[in-house]
Amino acid sequence: MSLPVLKAADFASDQDVRWCPGCGDYSILAQMKKVLPELGVPREKIVFVSGIGCSSRFPYYMNTYGMHSIHGRAPTFATGLKSTRPDLMVWVITGDGDALSIGGNHFIHVLRRNLDINIVLFNNRIYGLTKGQYSPTSTEGQVTKSTPMGSIDHPLSPLSVALAAEATFVARSLDAHVKHLGAVLKRASEHKGTSLVEVYQNCNVFNDGAMAYAQEKKQRADNVVELEHGKPLVFGKNNEKAIRLVGTHLEIVERSEVPDDDLLIHDEKDPNPSIQMMLARMRYPEMPEPIGVLRDVDNVATYDEQINAQVELAKETRGEGDLDKLFHAGDTWVVD
Amino acid sequence: MSLPVLKAADFASDQDVRWCPGCGDYSILAQMKKVLPELGVPREKIVFVSGIGCSSRFPYYMNTYGMHSIHGRAPTFATGLKSTRPDLMVWVITGDGDALSIGGNHFIHVLRRNLDINIVLFNNRIYGLTKGQYSPTSTEGQVTKSTPMGSIDHPLSPLSVALAAEATFVARSLDAHVKHLGAVLKRASEHKGTSLVEVYQNCNVFNDGAMAYAQEKKQRADNVVELEHGKPLVFGKNNEKAIRLVGTHLEIVERSEVPDDDLLIHDEKDPNPSIQMMLARMRYPEMPEPIGVLRDVDNVATYDEQINAQVELAKETRGEGDLDKLFHAGDTWVVD
Amino acid sequence: MTTRKIQFMTTTKHVKSVSGITVRLAGDSGDGMQLLGTQLTNTSALAGNDVATFPDFPAEIRAPRGTRAGVSGFQVQFAKEEIFTPGDTLDALVVMNPAALVTNVQDLRKGGILIANEDGFTEKDFKLAKVEANPLEATVINDSYRLIKVPMTQLTRAAVSEHGLSPKIADRCKNFFAMGLVYWLFGRSLDPTLRFIENKFGKKPDVAAANVAALRAGWAFGETTEAFGESYQVEAAELTPGTYRNMMGNQALAWGLVAASKLSGKELFYGTYPITPASDILHELTKHKNFGVRTFQAEDEISAMCATIGAAFGGTMAVTASSGPGIALKAEAMGLGMMLELPMVVVNVQRGGPSTGLPTKTEQSDLLQALFGRNGESPIPVIAPQSPADCFNTAIEAWRIATECMVPVMLLSDGYIANGSEPWKIPTIDTLPKIEIKHPVDNNDGEPFLPYLRNENLGRPWAIPGTEGLMHRVGGLEKEHETGNVSYDPANHQLMTETRAAKVAKIAERIPEQEVFGEPSGDLLVVSWGGTYGACLTAVRRCQQAGHRVSHAHLRYLNPFPRNLGELLKSFDRVLVPELNMGQLRMLLRSEFLVDCIGYNKVQGKPFAVSELIQQIETHVPSPVAV
Amino acid sequence: MTTRKIQFMTTTKHVKSVSGITVRLAGDSGDGMQLLGTQLTNTSALAGNDVATFPDFPAEIRAPRGTRAGVSGFQVQFAKEEIFTPGDTLDALVVMNPAALVTNVQDLRKGGILIANEDGFTEKDFKLAKVEANPLEATVINDSYRLIKVPMTQLTRAAVSEHGLSPKIADRCKNFFAMGLVYWLFGRSLDPTLRFIENKFGKKPDVAAANVAALRAGWAFGETTEAFGESYQVEAAELTPGTYRNMMGNQALAWGLVAASKLSGKELFYGTYPITPASDILHELTKHKNFGVRTFQAEDEISAMCATIGAAFGGTMAVTASSGPGIALKAEAMGLGMMLELPMVVVNVQRGGPSTGLPTKTEQSDLLQALFGRNGESPIPVIAPQSPADCFNTAIEAWRIATECMVPVMLLSDGYIANGSEPWKIPTIDTLPKIEIKHPVDNNDGEPFLPYLRNENLGRPWAIPGTEGLMHRVGGLEKEHETGNVSYDPANHQLMTETRAAKVAKIAERIPEQEVFGEPSGDLLVVSWGGTYGACLTAVRRCQQAGHRVSHAHLRYLNPFPRNLGELLKSFDRVLVPELNMGQLRMLLRSEFLVDCIGYNKVQGKPFAVSELIQQIETHVPSPVAV
Numbered sequence A, B: 001m002s003l004p005v006l007k008a009a010d011f012a013s014d015q016d017v018r019w020c021p022g023c024g025d026y027s028i029l030a031q032m033k034k035v036l037p038e039l040g041v042p043r044e045k046i047v048f049v050s051g052i053g054c055s056s057r058f059p060y061y062m063n064t065y066g067m068h069s070i071h072g073r074a075p076t077f078a079t080g081l082k083s084t085r086p087d088l089m090v091w092v093i094t095g096d097g098d099a100l101s102i103g104g105n106h107f108i109h110v111l112r113r114n115l116d117i118n119i120v121l122f123n124n125r126i127y128g129l130t131k132g133q134y135s136p137t138s139t140e141g142q143v144t145k146s147t148p149m150g151s152i153d154h155p156l157s158p159l160s161v162a163l164a165a166e167a168t169f170v171a172r173s174l175d176a177h178v179k180h181l182g183a184v185l186k187r188a189s190e191h192k193g194t195s196l197v198e199v200y201q202n203c204n205v206f207n208d209g210a211m212a213y214a215q216e217k218k219q220r221a222d223n224v225v226e227l228e229h230g231k232p233l234v235f236g237k238n239n240e241k242a243i244r245l246v247g248t249h250l251e252i253v254e255r256s257e258v259p260d261d262d263l264l265i266h267d268e269k270d271p272n273p274s275i276q277m278m279l280a281r282m283r284y285p286e287m288p289e290p291i292g293v294l295r296d297v298d299n300v301a302t303y304d305e306q307i308n309a310q311v312e313l314a315k316e317t318r319g320e321g322d323l324d325k326l327f328h329a330g331d332t333w334v335v336d
Numbered sequence C, D: 001m002t003t004r005k006i007q008f009m010t011t012t013k014h015v016k017s018v019s020g021i022t023v024r025l026a027g028d029s030g031d032g033m034q035l036l037g038t039q040l041t042n043t044s045a046l047a048g049n050d051v052a053t054f055p056d057f058p059a060e061i062r063a064p065r066g067t068r069a070g071v072s073g074f075q076v077q078f079a080k081e082e083i084f085t086p087g088d089t090l091d092a093l094v095v096m097n098p099a100a101l102v103t104n105v106q107d108l109r110k111g112g113i114l115i116a117n118e119d120g121f122t123e124k125d126f127k128l129a130k131v132e133a134n135p136l137e138a139t140v141i142n143d144s145y146r147l148i149k150v151p152m153t154q155l156t157r158a159a160v161s162e163h164g165l166s167p168k169i170a171d172r173c174k175n176f177f178a179m180g181l182v183y184w185l186f187g188r189s190l191d192p193t194l195r196f197i198e199n200k201f202g203k204k205p206d207v208a209a210a211n212v213a214a215l216r217a218g219w220a221f222g223e224t225t226e227a228f229g230e231s232y233q234v235e236a237a238e239l240t241p242g243t244y245r246n247m248m249g250n251q252a253l254a255w256g257l258v259a260a261s262k263l264s265g266k267e268l269f270y271g272t273y274p275i276t277p278a279s280d281i282l283h284e285l286t287k288h289k290n291f292g293v294r295t296f297q298a299e300d301e302i303s304a305m306c307a308t309i310g311a312a313f314g315g316t317m318a319v320t321a322s323s324g325p326g327i328a329l330k331a332e333a334m335g336l337g338m339m340l341e342l343p344m345v346v347v348n349v350q351r352g353g354p355s356t357g358l359p360t361k362t363e364q365s366d367l368l369q370a371l372f373g374r375n376g377e378s379p380i381p382v383i384a385p386q387s388p389a390d391c392f393n394t395a396i397e398a399w400r401i402a403t404e405c406m407v408p409v410m411l412l413s414d415g416y417i418a419n420g421s422e423p424w425k426i427p428t429i430d431t432l433p434k435i436e437i438k439h440p441v442d443n444n445d446g447e448p449f450l451p452y453l454r455n456e457n458l459g460r461p462w463a464i465p466g467t468e469g470l471m472h473r474v475g476g477l478e479k480e481h482e483t484g485n486v487s488y489d490p491a492n493h494q495l496m497t498e499t500r501a502a503k504v505a506k507i508a509e510r511i512p513e514q515e516v517f518g519e520p521s522g523d524l525l526v527v528s529w530g531g532t533y534g535a536c537l538t539a540v541r542r543c544q545q546a547g548h549r550v551s552h553a554h555l556r557y558l559n560p561f562p563r564n565l566g567e568l569l570k571s572f573d574r575v576l577v578p579e580l581n582m583g584q585l586r587m588l589l590r591s592e593f594l595v596d597c598i599g600y601n602k603v604q605g606k607p608f609a610v611s612e613l614i615q616q617i618e619t620h621v622p623s624p625v626a627v
């Protein structure tokens, strides 16, 4: 059966998009609408689940099934949904506050269970919807409405936390780098198991330019390294710099000074996440920050697969449940 | 001023201890009572805060201040307490379910904030108090009351998660290895910042022997490696085996076959946690499991220190708050 | 399956026929009292008696041996008449140690039989139980009760050593000795327990043999010793014909959910987080994966609630359960479930509150939380089972209401019902009410789909993902009437708020009118709900027999109330509302009907005794008229 | 500080004296309407008027420009008499675009002044606002109102270019043009706003200059154009002598907490998680670290609540705040706080519910949640402020009750109060009530310390860590009377449950009796609580003036109720309870006093209009008697 060919516009719902003009969310929405038609999944088989935050209004703008839920809990709704409806493609849309502050626990647990869903985490390092308090990804010393003397919390890295939970797909992209973003979203959708995509997203109202070092084209070459499986980690305007592993530390080298064979080769398939964890810890300004797929490991059983497999196995071995048999099993007696 | 010299018994409250006979919790309690007098902190300056679980009854048995709170939230009570009362020594007592299931988020956040408290996580890989359901640290396939066909969740490693949250002190010990346990608890108490001590604890009623490979003296030598700062990782009955780092992977080697210089030397002070993360991922039966201090990094500011420093700074720069001045600042007018 | 004609073991002693017996077995939590109680219950049920049980666990998993905190009790009443409670005062009490004696003997009626395991009364045991001297020697004990001291440990050892088994094994099976003795005393057949031993210990033949030997030795002791002059016999009750089994409340609830799933053609998703006393529902349900049951042990109650909503959105029968503190955690998400108007069942097996409270004890103090424990105007239906077996029907009814109205339904069970048991007449499957669910199908007529269009019950269509053309978005922001789009329109908010309230209120049109046990008017109406049914009914019945003009109305529906309830209340001079809380139903009744209901409130972690209810009733009614 | 004598700018036109003006400023959320409103409010307050405001934000941070969803409004009433609401119908409306016009004009009284920024009414703007044609040309608009079209953008550009500034800067300051015009119209001084510009834009002199130019141009436009025949003047109100400032509710609440901390000699710990409309309390408090204020932005509301309890255990003044969904999340931990009997304040700034609801709108629908939103019997005191400035006193009172009774106190504010503002008479510090707190000190007499021994208020000692000899353990399991040890004793549970209830009930002995505005008996008593105070009072006052026998009782104490409340209710023929919910206080009153209270319930995310209340009152009272 050939599916009708859909266009990006077919994925737009009839609701007015209500983000601030200039918000990075628009770009992510656009890329999502562009990528989905390429997947060949009918719209009615797709569900977007979100929490609360600017980013979490996303489902309203997609002409698919959707649930704008409560703050921080999107992964849990997705768990109930996907466990019972493995036929659906489920996307979770979340923000840095939603996923890592109130929702940090569900975030870890869905990743460790490896539920077959895709999580897109819009990281603007601020609480947008509540008008500008700091978030778990805000930098130390950041002055916001709730930290007039500067934040004293050490920021969390969603990628590190995900890897510690043994996530099977971990990636990062930028709202400003639309091609890259589209490609990463597509990769995420293709992964079996939980995919996490962190997207650096500019909140031009409350945290404008927080990630300009990565987002702005001019600065990007020096501050960002684009990961490619099997390729060395090179960056710089003329690809003149690279990353080398020395012992258990990563360091920046000039390519002119180091033979190519000494450079770190990216292996997103390595089942041992050690090196991927080191990548996740690379932080501007000391290091360039990696974008692309850090990890993509495929042979881990998914939660939905297994919960359903146990049901199938039980039915096979014990026969489809029969109420009458259940009720009469064990000690009974007859009154007549 | 010389403090009265206290004995272990002085730290016992008047309440009957009510764990199952044979429970590993007794040993941890005994070690705690042994270690505390060595610290020279008066009993009234010590507070034990716990969640809910068998392990969390701990505070009732200590003749200090204590709070048996609600499930999973102990770190948050400790945060309010220690932030306002930095003069107190605060211990958090928690279980694998308490800390990692319902309490996973607070666990991460207290660690990233580096509040100056000590967390002791009793890991028996089971829910004891609710009589035997699986926990986030239960092994895959484990059969429990709630998983008659075997658990399908991939277990969490508290040490990995802690390191991903950039914890500054991370250690592990065994209830059965009392000397080691005492020493580790002491080390934890001496650390400035959040200390996490995972203790393998035997629940002889619902998960007896789950960690026998590490707990039983006979098996321990082959399955456990005791970390010592600056020393190579050696293990085996005759210390005949060791760990070597190859690229970004750890492997077991026969010491007879490898020069000592090639062995991995443990560095708990390395600010870069990469290698410590690799240690945290060593799992029986593939690898021996590390016990001792994985990480102890001291120069990270603590939350309580900083929240109070901001208050002090504000008082210094703006003067101790004056209500009258506050009320009259800005536009006011007089009606007469 | 067995028929109810059971051969009584042949005793040579005198057999006294009695109408019912209440017995409590009490010992250390390591002594196997719960097993003993369950066996006695099943055996009595198989003997055709009506039975009702009340297990009472210690709070600790294994509190220190021999202490008062470690005492585990199991009470059972079996009778030849229909009974509704496990009994107030005990006819017989079996105690394995001093702690069990001192914590239980006050419930034994004067002259009742007190059987004590003499071997459990050593100096060490007195210390553990914090008693000064041997209570078995206390005059007050010897004067008040028929004390029979049995050296159970020794006798069991002897019985077992005959078969060449070690004393260590023997000590573990002294509960079977006690069981044998109790069976002799009440003329019970050993067969069901022999079968049980066979099933349970078949793989360990020496243990099985020891238990059998102990059991028979206990019976023989009763038959032989002079301490017992006679045994008692309770004839079979006149129950409605049918096939019966013994059911515990949590099991009945689990089975009811499974049945509801079958009856509605839906597979069941059960998302939960362990908590006493709700966990056993999980343990039971997860055994039935072959019914298409998926159980999800979530990371916490919030996750459990949300996963339940997620599953409901996907079109599955979705259920969650917890107890007080866990229900509190579900509050925010429950509000979302209400706003999304998706069907689901939320079970609260209530326990002693507030906060962590008394986790292993019973209470009815979460009724107002069920009604009002969410932010904003957030009405949901609330229903409550009245007895262990009734949990089965209530579970089905909860799912029926949920699907008819597209709303989360709260089912309020409690620890007393959950752990208690009674005979359950097994229903014929096709007499169970079908639950019809219709999902809207493809919408190809080009009209925009209206996810919040309402039917005659004010329910909305349950359109599920995967259905072409019905794509829509739901969420917790106020939604526009019919379209379900986000709306900040003031009038719409009023409309939607009123509609959600009306939807729940309208349920009253479809549920049965409130029934009354007794006359429809009179001096006093006793109004109760939930697990206090049996005690209230029994008390009212006795008062009626004593000539009082008192009736009983037991509410299954707590929100909305049955439509005739107001009138009913006003037909009585007084209304008494006994509750295991500080007056929560009373407050609702007063507010709704402006009737000056009187409360009788007990918060002791224990069910009502029939006697205390009778006393209460009597203080509120005139002396009986001669009838 | 300024004195209230303000020089009116010298207008050459006719000045009409009026007793009060209600004006609303409405435009796109990017148009700076909130700033404009705040300035007009402050200026009017400085002019000695009584003022009351009602800002109304869009739900989105920056909804799409020009759309109806993006309209931001600010309403202010200023008057020469004491006023209690921001006014019902508008005397004047300023609109910056068609969306603002169509969403607001229905509130303008017939014949009212409608000022429109003509330059904001282009074809593009019509499309964005989804209007067919130019509404400024609609007959109904022109016939009903005194429409004055002002090309604000052009005029601002012109004003600004004179000073050599770019049109881009100009466009950003057209709100100051509008402000100048409004100031002219109502005879307001430019001085306070000139000062404000100086302070705010001092560092960007060109922006400051542009704003000043625009402001003056607006004033000049009013003075010059023929469109305005006269301006209006509202004389200073007769307020109690003293120094005043304008206060918003959340600010007053924050300051009240700071004051309570000073008054009790405690530093303040504020644990919270951001949520609309409570976040501004955090933003305000965190500015005052020099008062020893520690703010903790937690990872979620549960953490915020628990950290608050932790701080309270440590002996600090501990407070948390949130709104509906966040309060739901705090439920479990709040129950623990109640069980631990530690003093703390929990603030709920209520918003439109249920679930996520209408976050930027106001409602009073969390009252029952405050009372019953926890598992088990979990009584806590509940109080509510009546107006923005009253938040100050209520915060102090909450902390006073908390420390007297050792109990968490719930303070129920709402979005309307939180964002509204009114003049606040600055108190002299030493007239504020001291709050005395005594911590037990070293216990060297050898007697065991009793952490649950009670004083005359039934409060327990607040013994804090660090105190020698008073070591004790608290927790959520039921505690033994006096010792505080874990206890499963049935009678103890009853005792403790009753004691916790009695402790809260006893507060009624110490709080003032309920006051009545009007006669102590009559045809109708209007009972209200929280933010509806102003509207209810104004309505009752007008009805009294019209000769109706109606009085008003506004409750600050919702749990327990004032001790004379029942009698009061019974002194009136009827009781009307207007609430911005479905009847939550009404339900409590009915239940407690068995009085058939009538509800008037509005859930539209908006406050009551005085007119609708008057209408309601009139339907419930006989026609006025000639007086």
Ligand SMILES: Cc1ncc(C[n+]2csc(CCOP(=O)(O)OP(=O)(O)O)c2C)c(N)n1
Binding pocket: A052, A053, A054, A055, A056, A070, A071, A094, A095, A096, A097, A098, A099, A122, A124, A126, A127, A128, A129, A130, A135, D273, D274, D275, D276, D301, D325, D326, D329
């Ligand atoms: C239970 C609860 N607590 C708090 C809020 C208020 N709230 C809404 S979104 C949000 C944080 C938003 O930050 P983030 O997740 O980073 O999303 P963004 O708006 O930046 O996209 C908060 C605190 C809420 N809606 N519900």
Ligand SMILES: Cc1ncc(C[n+]2csc(CCOP(=O)(O)OP(=O)(O)O)c2C)c(N)n1
Binding pocket: B052, B053, B054, B055, B056, B070, B071, B094, B095, B096, B097, B098, B099, B122, B124, B126, B127, B128, B129, B130, B135, C273, C274, C275, C276, C301, C325, C326, C329
């Ligand atoms: C909110 C809430 N949910 C659930 C429970 C029930 N509960 C008590 S302890 C516990 C888990 C105990 O496991 P763990 O933390 O590993 O401690 P352990 O008993 O094994 O020491 C659970 C689920 C509770 N008390 N409160």
Ligand code: SF4
Binding pocket: A018, A019, A020, A022, A023, A024, A025, A054, A055, A124, A128, A129, A202, A203, A204, A205, A206, D061, D062
């Ligand atoms: S507040 Fe920030 S994140 Fe939110 S819509 Fe506006 S720009 Fe985007």
Ligand code: SF4
Binding pocket: B018, B019, B020, B022, B023, B024, B025, B054, B055, B124, B128, B129, B202, B203, B204, B205, B206, C061, C062
């Ligand atoms: S159940 Fe397990 S963990 Fe709990 S006290 Fe008993 S042995 Fe220890």
Ligand SMILES: [Mg+2]
Binding pocket: A053, A095, A096, A097, A122, A123, A124, A125, A126, A127, A128, A135
């Ligand atoms: Mg954000």
Ligand SMILES: [Mg+2]
Binding pocket: B053, B095, B096, B097, B122, B123, B124, B125, B126, B127, B128, B135
């Ligand atoms: Mg455990």
